Amino acid sequence: MARANLVKLAVLGVTIAGLAGCSSPPPPKPPAAVPAPVEPKPTPGGSYKVGNPYQIDGVWYYPRVDYSYNETGIASWYGPGFHTKVTANGEAYNENELTAAHQTLPMPSLVRVTNLENGRSIVVRINDRGPFVSGRIIDMSRRGAQLLGFDQQGTAKVRVEVLAEESRAIAAAAMNAASQVAGVSPDGGPVPQAAPRPSVTVESTPLAPPAGTKAAPGSAIPPKVAQATPAPARTIAAPTSLAGTTTDDGRFLPAPVVEQRAVPAKPGKIYIQAGAFASYDNANKLRAKLNSIAPTNLSNAMVNGTQYFRVRVGPFDQVERADQVLAQVLQAGTSEAKIIVD
The missing domain is CATH 2.40.40.10 (RlpA-like domain)
Structure with missing residues (x-):
C-alpha cells in the first residue's frame, strides 16, 4: 500500500509540473537581425x-x-x-x-x-x-x-x-x-x-557541295542577306x-x-561676400548689420551693364579666421554668404 501511494504521489507531482510548464509564457524570440545597408553600385x-x-x-x-x-x-x-x-x-x-x-x-x-x-x-x-x-x-x-x-x-x-x-x-x-x-x-x-559613319554589311555565302555530290535536302544556298551593324551607344x-x-x-x-x-x-585677400544688390540702400543696410561681426564694406561691380553693390566682410589673412566669421554671418541669417579671394 505504501508503495502504491508513493507511485500515485510521483505521478501527481509529474502532472502538476507539466501543467505548470504549460502555463508559463514561451521564451521571447530573439530580435530580428537588422539587414546591413546595401551599398549602391556604380x-x-x-x-x-x-x-x-x-x-x-x-x-x-x-x-x-x-x-x-x-x-x-x-x-x-x-x-x-x-x-x-x-x-x-x-x-x-x-x-x-x-x-x-x-x-x-x-x-x-x-x-x-x-x-x-x-x-x-x-x-x-x-x-x-x-x-x-x-x-x-x-x-x-x-x-x-x-x-x-x-x-x-x-x-x-x-x-x-x-x-x-x-x-x-x-x-x-x-x-x-x-x-x-x-x-x-x-x-x-x-x-x-560625330562624323557620319558608313553602314557596314555582312554577306553570308555557304560553301557549295564538293564536285560529284549532291546537296542534302533543305541545304540549298540561301540568298545573300545584308545585316547592318548596330549603332554605337555613344x-x-x-x-x-x-x-x-x-x-x-x-x-x-x-x-x-x-x-x-x-x-x-601679393596673394589675394580672403573676403566673405554676403550679397550683391542693385539697390545701394539694401546693400548698406546689410553692411550695417554685419559690421558688428567684423569690418564690412561696400564695393561696386558692373555686371552686364548693371551696377551692383557688393557687401564684403574682411579681408582675412587666414582661412581659419574666415571660416569662423562666415559661421557668424550665416547665423545672422545671410544664407547666401560665401568665401571669395580677391
Whole structure:
C-alpha cells in the first residue's frame, strides 16, 4: 500500500509540473537581425546629371547649367574613406584620377582649377556633389590636390573656371539618346556631332557541295542577306583640345598636365561676400548689420551693364579666421554668404 501511494504521489507531482510548464509564457524570440545597408553600385561611365535644388545642414543649393562659371574661393580635397564609393552621377570615385566635387555645376563638366598661391593649374572633371563645409568652393580628388600643391596643408585659394566647349562635348557624350538626336546641349546650344559613319554589311555565302555530290535536302544556298551593324551607344567624340584619354565606359580622363600661370605678387585677400544688390540702400543696410561681426564694406561691380553693390566682410589673412566669421554671418541669417579671394 505504501508503495502504491508513493507511485500515485510521483505521478501527481509529474502532472502538476507539466501543467505548470504549460502555463508559463514561451521564451521571447530573439530580435530580428537588422539587414546591413546595401551599398549602391556604380554605373559604368556614370550619367549626365544636373539635379534638383537640395538642402544640406540648413543650406540650399541650386544646381544649374552655367558654362560661364568663373569663381574664386577656398578648395579642399577628399579621398580616404571615399575611394571606390559611388559619386553623385553614379561613377566609382577614384582618388587617383583628376576629378572633383562641386555643389551646383552639371556632372560631368570640365573645369580649370588654378592655385592662386603658387600658380599651378590643372583641368579636372566634375563628377560629384560637395563640398558641404561652409566656405569651400570645390572638393578636389587626392591626386588633384597633390598636383596643385596643397595636399599637405588641406586647403588653398583657387580660381575655378568652366571650360565651356569641352564641357558641352563630354555632357553630350553622357546624355541619353533622345537628347543627342535632338542635337541640343543642356543649355540649349548646339552640341558637337560625330562624323557620319558608313553602314557596314555582312554577306553570308555557304560553301557549295564538293564536285560529284549532291546537296542534302533543305541545304540549298540561301540568298545573300545584308545585316547592318548596330549603332554605337555613344557617338560624340571626346574633347580634342585637351590632353586626356577616354575609358572603355566613355569617361574622359584629363591628363595630369600642370600649367604654370602668373600669380599676383601679393596673394589675394580672403573676403566673405554676403550679397550683391542693385539697390545701394539694401546693400548698406546689410553692411550695417554685419559690421558688428567684423569690418564690412561696400564695393561696386558692373555686371552686364548693371551696377551692383557688393557687401564684403574682411579681408582675412587666414582661412581659419574666415571660416569662423562666415559661421557668424550665416547665423545672422545671410544664407547666401560665401568665401571669395580677391
